[in-house]
Amino acid sequence: MEGLFFIGVAVFMMVTAMIVRMKAIKKPANVKKIILPPVFMTTGFMMFVHPDVSITTLQAVEAATVGLLFSIVLIKLSKFEIRDHDIYMVRSKAFFYTLIGLFALRLIFKLTIGQGIDYGEIAGMxxxxxxxxxxxxxxxxxxxxxRLQRTLMKSSVKNIVDT
Structure with a gap:
């Protein structure tokens, strides 16, 4: 029963993230919108203060490696474009299917390896x-x-010089 609750919470968070991403794509991107989410996420490292959430260096390296591998897909699907002298993220249907796929993989990992690993360890990993x-x-x-911002600046300077 507890497992179903956590799966439900994870699904809710995934759907919320997708809705937020869909709304964000409609507005121009900027450095702050790109950089702040991981900065805000750093508070999550406070979980490692709790004694039940201790992992080995090997577990941390394994988890980070899998995270880096998963990020390759997200990086490949993330594109920007210039519209009306602003930079926007390009909407990709594959991006949302990928998020669902990554969620499913994460769930499979959790259900298969989570049986033999303590709850605090799996949460930390x-x-x-x-x-x-x-x-x-x-x-x-x-x-x-x-890179796109430099292109935009060069074209703006060129337009000013040409006029």
Whole structure:
């Protein structure tokens, strides 16, 4: 019964994240919107203060590695475009299917390996996995955004010079 509750909470969080992403795509992107989510997520590391949430260095490295591998898919699906002299994230149907797929993989991992690992350990490992995935994805997005921003600035300067 407890497991169903946590699955329900995870599904609710995933749907909420998708709704937030759909609304965010309608507004121009900026550095703050790209960088702040992982910064806010860092408060989650406070869970490791609790004695029940202790993991080994190997477990942390494994979780971070899986997170980095998952982020590759998100990075490949994240694109920006210039519209009306602003930079917008390009909407991708595959992005949402990928989020659902990543959620399903995470759920499968949790149900299969979660039986043999303490609840605190699995929570810590999944936090590190998510953090590694989000940070690497957002860093890649930051560089994509900055590259497009330089292009936008060059075209703006060129338009001013041409007039």
């Amino acid at each position: 999944f936090f590190i996995l998510a953090y590694a995935m989000i940070v690497s994805w957002r860093v890649a997005m930051f560089f994509m955004f900055k």
